[in-house]
Amino acid sequence: MIRFVLGFFLMLTACAAADDMPERVTAIHNDVWLAGQPSPEQLQSWADQGRTVIINIRPDDEMAQLPFDESQLALEAGMTYAQFGVGGSAGFNPSMTSALTFQLNLHEGENIVLHCVSGTRAAHIYTAHLIETGQVTPAEANSLGLAPRGELNPIVMRQLSPRFAAAFPE
Structure with a gap:
């Protein structure tokens, strides 16, 4: 019974924490929000909440399907905007991780x-x-809880991170 009550309490705590997240935000780590595609209203909401930089990693072919110009809206909201493609038609490779580190x-x-x-x-x-x-080890990657669907995909991680690939070869 105690296990059930404790488990139920932890579940409620996790749900409450998720409810406190800004819309479309899937995880928060330090000053970085990880998120899904925002609407124009959500972009403005993020600016109103003090977000100053948008880094969009959707490839150009994905962005072309949006009915609005995200870069223009971000700039109009007073945010800095950067975009480079990761995944999809762009694939995955370590240079993308380097581009993110630069940003x-x-x-x-x-x-x-x-x-x-x-x-x-x-x-x-x-x-x-x-x-x-060097902020985390490959073994610590999943313990951060950043992946919206649970664990990180090791195939993708090997493509983005040579250190991960060395620690967890196929």
Whole structure:
């Protein structure tokens, strides 16, 4: 009975924490929000909540399908905007992780949103960045709880992070 009550309490606590997250945000780590594709209203809401930088990792062919210009709306909301493709037609490779590290270093100390469609690719590349910069070990990657659907995909992680690939070869 005690296990049930404790488990139920932990479940309620996790749900409450998820309810406190800004809309479309799937995880928060330090000053970085990982998120899914925002609507124009959500972009403005993020700006109103103090987010100053949007890093969009959706490839151009995905972005072309949106009915609005995200970069223009972010700039109009007073945010800095960067975009480079990860996954989909762009595939995955370590240079993408390096590009993210460059952007994060460029905007160090700012309030950043890193997004893709669902937050899944954002979680993978952000975790790869943390591994490649020595902030976490490959073994700690899943313990951060950044992947919206549970565990990180090891195939994608090996493609984005040479350190992860060395620690967990196929």
